[in-house]
Amino acid sequence: MTTEPAAPTDAPPDRLSVDPASRHYSEAALTRGVGVRFRGAERSDVEEYCVSEGWIRAPVGKTRDRKGNLLLIKLTGPVEPYFLTSASAADGN
Numbered sequence: 729m730t731t732e733p734a735a736p737t738d739a740p741p742d743r744l745s746v747d748p749a750s751r752h753y754s755e756a757a758l759t760r761g762v763g764v765r766f767r768g769a770e771r772s773d774v775e776e777y778c779v780s781e782g783w784i785r786a787p788v789g790k791t792r793d794r795k796g797n798l799l800l801i802k803l804t805g806p807v808e809p810y811f812l813t814s815a816s817a818a819d820g821n
Contacts, residue, residue, distance in 0.1 A: 740809040745776040752776065761812030767805040775800055779807050
């Protein structure tokens with residue numbers, strides 16, 4: 729598995745969430761693996777992001793809300809998502 733960004737024409741969605749209950753959840757994109765560069769640093773704890781609005785949602789430690797979900801904070805700044813694998817590798821070719 730490579731950690732280099734994929735080709736420019738092969739871009740991840742503008743908005744993506746890892747929560748299956750969200751309307752921005754995309755299993756196809758998550759299967760390929762999506763990396764996020766936020767403010768120039770790699771982030772591995774991103775739960776949701778939006779490139780056009782320039783924000784990510786990341787957990788605040790191990791704190792949970794009353795429903796048992798991680799408590800998330802919204803951070804603003806430049807967001808650069810990329811696929812961890814190419815489209816052909818994800819198809820099994």
